[in-house]
Amino acid sequence: MDLHVRHLSHRYGGTEVLHDVDVTIADGQIVCIIGPSGCGKSTLLRLIGGLERPTGGAVMQVGDAPPDSLNPLTYIFQDFALLPWRSVAGNVALVLEDHRLDRAARAEIVEDVLARTRLSDFRDALPRQLSGGMRQRVAIARALAVRPACLLMDEPLSALDSQTRELLLEDLLSLWLRERFTAIYVTHNLEEAVRLGHRIVVLSRRPGRIREIVAIDTPLEARMADPQALDRHRRHLWELMREEAMAADQELSETGREP
Ligand SMILES: Nc1ncnc2c1ncn2[C@@H]1O[C@H](COP(=O)(O)OP(=O)(O)OP(=O)(O)O)[C@@H](O)[C@H]1O
Numbered sequence: 001m002d003l004h005v006r007h008l009s010h011r012y013g014g015t016e017v018l019h020d021v022d023v024t025i026a027d028g029q030i031v032c033i034i035g036p037s038g039c040g041k042s043t044l045l046r047l048i049g050g051l052e053r054p055t056g057g058a059v060m061q062v063g064d065a066p067p068d069s070l071n072p073l074t075y076i077f078q079d080f081a082l083l084p085w086r087s088v089a090g091n092v093a094l095v096l097e098d099h100r101l102d103r104a105a106r107a108e109i110v111e112d113v114l115a116r117t118r119l120s121d122f123r124d125a126l127p128r129q130l131s132g133g134m135r136q137r138v139a140i141a142r143a144l145a146v147r148p149a150c151l152l153m154d155e156p157l158s159a160l161d162s163q164t165r166e167l168l169l170e171d172l173l174s175l176w177l178r179e180r181f182t183a184i185y186v187t188h189n190l191e192e193a194v195r196l197g198h199r200i201v202v203l204s205r206r207p208g209r210i211r212e213i214v215a216i217d218t219p220l221e222a223r224m225a226d227p228q229a230l231d232r233h234r235r236h237l238w239e240l241m242r243e244e245a246m247a248a249d250q251e252l253s254e255t256g257r258e259p
Helices: 041-048 088-094 103-116 132-145 162-179 190-196 220-225 227-256
Strands: 002-012 015-025 030-034 056-062 073-076 150-154 183-186 199-203 210-215
Touching (some): 002 041, 015 056, 030 041, 041 150, 041 183, 073 132, 103 132, 132 162, 162 190, 162 220, 183 190, 190 220, 199 227, 210 227, 220 227
Parallel strands (some): 030 183, 030 199
Antiparallel strands (some): 002 015, 002 056, 199 210
16 A cells, blocks of 8 residues: 655644645655654644644555554654563554454464564563563554554654664664555654654655655665665755754744843
8 A cells, every 4th residue: 555645734823833844755655754843743743643634735555554554654763662661562462452353363463473573581570571672563553453554653763762763773774674554754863764764755844845755775784784875865855954953943932132
């Protein structure tokens, strides 16, 4: 299933947050979204996920979701959102409880997804017994359990320390190489964007408009072998971001200025 975002605009009251955003998310690809603080990245993700209705434009699902998909558009948030009193397996099973599945089918999905995310040995652990990185792996497992057509990831690694972030980034890469999932990945981190993104959407300061869509053709598995190319992309993205971030910063200080 592809997602077509067409002429998407959004306002909160009198404030325009997004302006005429057009992007296609192709099946099996990761599209990263970057842009200065407050430019509307999370809003764009919520509009794509159907949590809010845009004031202009549309998001179209083109093609079919996987036939067994229980929730075609599934979120992964930065704060894991696990229930502390439920085990790892219990947290994953939670998202299946609203669906008409018998106990055996549910257990099969949970075991399958724990194996795919290499969490089987931790199935009975409680969230408080796990590191931040492992908790986020549980959140990823839980999202995969509903067999999404597209994962909507809002800064999924930003609550983690830098080493854990790197480990989880590698985890996500190897998961993508095995499963070719589709994702929209909001991040502030240019390293994550150039390591994970097939395409990187750079938004301008608010109201977020598309400044540029950067395509990276190097396959994900080959990127670490070509650090110069990654660095070139990272520098290009920073040039785009820098101008926007500086202008956004200026606007904030101007609004705060005494008359
Ligand atoms: N529910 C809401 N009601 C009113 N204004 C909102 C609402 N949600 C977001 N905004 C405003 O819309 C703008 C965009 O917010 P959004 O969270 O989408 O930006 P962002 O790019 O994800 O920011 P950040 O990088 O800081 O996470 C901000 O000015 C924010 O204050």
